[in-house]
Structures are given as structure tokens and as C-alpha cells.
Amino acid sequence: MFVILFGLSAGLRAQDGGASKPAAPAQPIAFNHKLHIQTAKLECNDCHESRGDGSTVSMPQPPKCMLCHASVATDKPDIQRLAAAAKNEDSIPWVRVYRVPSFVTFSHKTHTAAGNKCEECHGPVAERTAIALEHPTNMGSCIACHSAKQAPTGCDTCHGIMSKNGHSPFDADGVVLARLQVPSGKTSKSMVSGSSEERRLSAAEAFLHAPML
Numbered sequence: 103m104f105v106i107l108f109g110l111s112a113g114l115r116a117q118d119g120g121a122s123k124p125a126a127p128a129q130p131i132a133f134n135h136k137l138h139i140q141t142a143k144l145e146c147n148d149c150h151e152s153r154g155d156g157s158t159v160s161m162p163q164p165p166k167c168m169l170c171h172a173s174v175a176t177d178k179p180d181i182q183r184l185a186a187a188a189k190n191e192d193s194i195p196w197v198r199v200y201r202v203p204s205f206v207t208f209s210h211k212t213h214t215a216a217g218n219k220c221e222e223c224h225g226p227v228a229e230r231t232a233i234a235l236e237h238p239t240n241m242g243s244c245i246a247c248h249s250a251k252q253a254p255t256g257c258d259t260c261h262g263i264m265s266k267n268g269h270s271p272f273d274a275d276g277v278v279l280a281r282l283q284v285p286s287g288k289t290s291k292s293m294v295s296g297s298s299e300e301r302r303l304s305a306a307e308a309f310l311h312a313p314m315l
């Protein structure tokens with residue numbers, strides 16, 4: 103009985119303490135999402151506006167913060183540094199938390215337009231005093247959600263950006279399958295869905311070690 107209770111409380115602690123999650127990196131200014139969303143009543147897109155074609159969102163810079171901090175909490179050292187940066191037209195080098203490599207296609211706009219919520223990929227940001235990587239951005243986690251929501255899982259969905267002369271090296275039906283020596287008739291979809299995470303990983307492994315075309 104004692105053992106069971108102990109196990110249970112350890113489990114609960116791991117859940118709310120996030121013991122197994124990566125820690126939040128130190129930021130140049132200790133920005134607090136919970137305070138700004140719950141107390142200052144700001145919305146995500148007040149600070150993270152859609153940029154360009156909507157693939158990425160912006161990271162806020164001092165002029166935006168100074169809309170309030172020209173008069174709010176001006177005695178705090180962090181706010182004084184913020185004011186100095188605004189005056190010198192410096193930007194704050196926020197330490198990035200979520201990142202995908204350049205050979206991966208990812209767009210915020212298409213994901214939010216399809217009804218995916220910020221929290222599904224970034225956790226309950228409005229409850230957080232600091233941002234940590236709560237959900238991994240690796241290939242397995244992208245594909246897990248795509249499979250669950252019936253979104254496409256062919257290699258070229260996410261790797262089409264590498265395409266040269268209209269040909270993607272990850273082309274689901276052609277080049278990549280030849281390089282992976284997958285028998286014709288098997289689609290990339292059958293490689294990634296089904297039961298076999300292992301087959302997908304070994305496909306990626308084989309791709310990495312295949313000679314460049």
C-alpha cells in the first residue's frame with residue numbers, strides 16, 4: 103500500500119513539476135507569459151503576429167513592450183534594460199526553444215487554419231512563467247499527430263523544400279524510394295503508418311547513408 107501511494111505521488115509530481123521535460127533556457131530578460139496573459143490580458147497574436155506567408159510568427163521587440171513599460175514597472179532592472187534597448191534600437195536576442203531544421207517544411211498558418219491549437223504543440227503557455235520545450239519537434243512527434251488527425255504522412259509533405267528542378271529528393275513515389283531500395287508498389291505512406299516506427303527509422307537511416315544523387 104505504502105509503495106503504491108509513493109509511486110502515485112511521484113507520478114503526480116512528475117506531471118506537474120515537469121521533471122522529465124527539458125528545462126526552460128535562461129532568457130536575456132525574464133519574460134513571464136502567465137503574468138502577461140492572465141494579468142495584462144494580452145493575446146498570443148498581440149506579440150506573435152503572423153509573418154510573411156504565415157509560415158512563421160514574430161518574436162516581440164522592445165518598441166512593442168514599451169507600449170506599456172514606458173510607464174509600467176519602470177523601477178525594475180529588467181524594464182530599465184528593456185527601455186535602454188528601445189532607446190538604442192537594439193533587439194533582444196531571445197533564446198529560441200522550438201526549431202525545425204531548414205530541410206523541413208512547417209507552416210504555422212496551415213496548422214492553425216486546420217484548427218490545431220497553440221497548446222497542442224507548445225503546452226499550456228498561459229500557465230507558464232517560462233517557456234520550455236514541452237512537446238518535441240522531432241519527426242516522430244510530427245507524424246504521430248498527422249496519423250492521428252489523418253493529415254498526410256508522405257515524405258514529401260515535410261521534405262519537399264529540398265526539391266531541386268521540381269524533383270524532391272524525398273519524393274514519395276520516386277527518387278527517395280529508389281534510394282531507400284523500397285520495392286515498387288510500396289508507398290511511403292505504408293512505410294510510415296502501419297505498426298512500424300522501426301521501419302520508418304531504418305528508412306531514414308538508410309536515406310542518410312545513401313549516396314547523394
Ligand code: HEC
Nearest residue numbers: 131132133134142162163166167169170174175178180181
Ligand atoms: C499590455 C501591457 C504590457 C505589455 C505590452 C508588456 N508588458 Fe510586461 N508587464 C505588464 C504588467 C501589467 C506587468 C506587471 C507589473 C508589476 O508587477 O508591477 C509587467 C511586468 C513585466 C516584467 C516584470 C515581471 C515580474 O515578474 O516582475 C517584465 C520583465 C516584463 N513585464 C517584460 C515585458 C516584455 C519583455 C514585454 C514585451 C515583449 C512586455 N513586458 C510587454 C504589462 C505589459
Ligand code: HEC
Nearest residue numbers: 133138144145146149196197198199200220224227228233
Ligand atoms: C507580451 C508579449 C507576449 C505574449 C502576449 C505572448 N508571448 Fe510568447 N513569447 C514572448 C516573448 C518575449 C518570448 C521569448 C521569451 C520566452 O521564451 O519567454 C516568447 C516566446 C514564446 C514561445 C517560444 C518561441 C521559441 O521557439 O523560442 C512560444 C511557443 C510562445 N511564446 C507562445 C505563446 C503563446 C501560445 C501565447 C498565447 C497563449 C503567447 N506566446 C503570448 C512574448 C509574448
Ligand code: HEC
Nearest residue numbers: 146150158159160200201202208213214218219220223239
Ligand atoms: C502543429 C504544431 C504547432 C502549432 C499548432 C503552433 N505551433 Fe508554434 N511552433 C511550432 C514549431 C514546429 C515551431 C518551430 C518552427 C520553425 O523552426 O520554423 C514553432 C515556433 C513558434 C514560435 C517561434 C517563432 C517561429 O515562428 O518560429 C512561436 C513564437 C510560436 N511557435 C508560437 C505559436 C503560437 C502563438 C501558436 C498559436 C497561434 C502556435 N505557435 C501554434 C509548432 C506549432
Ligand code: HEC
Nearest residue numbers: 206207208209212216218222239244247248251253259260
Ligand atoms: C497537433 C497536430 C500536428 C502536429 C504536432 C503537426 N502537424 Fe502538420 N498538420 C496537421 C494537420 C491536421 C494538417 C492538415 C492540414 C490541412 O489539411 O489543411 C497538417 C499539415 C501539415 C503539412 C501540409 C500543409 C502545409 O503546411 O504545407 C505540413 C508540411 C506539415 N503539417 C508539417 C508538419 C511538421 C514538420 C510537423 C512537426 C514539426 C508537424 N506538421 C506537426 C497537424 C499537426
Ligand code: HEC
Nearest residue numbers: 206239240241244245255256257259260290294306309310
Ligand atoms: C510530418 C512531417 C514529416 C514527415 C511526413 C516526414 N518527416 Fe522526416 N523529418 C521531419 C522533421 C521535423 C525532421 C527533423 C527532426 C529533428 O529535428 O530531429 C525530419 C528529419 C528527417 C531526416 C534527418 C534525420 C533524422 O532522422 O532526423 C531524414 C533522413 C528524414 N526526415 C527522412 C524522412 C523520410 C524518408 C520520410 C518518409 C518516410 C519522412 N522523413 C517523413 C518531419 C517529417
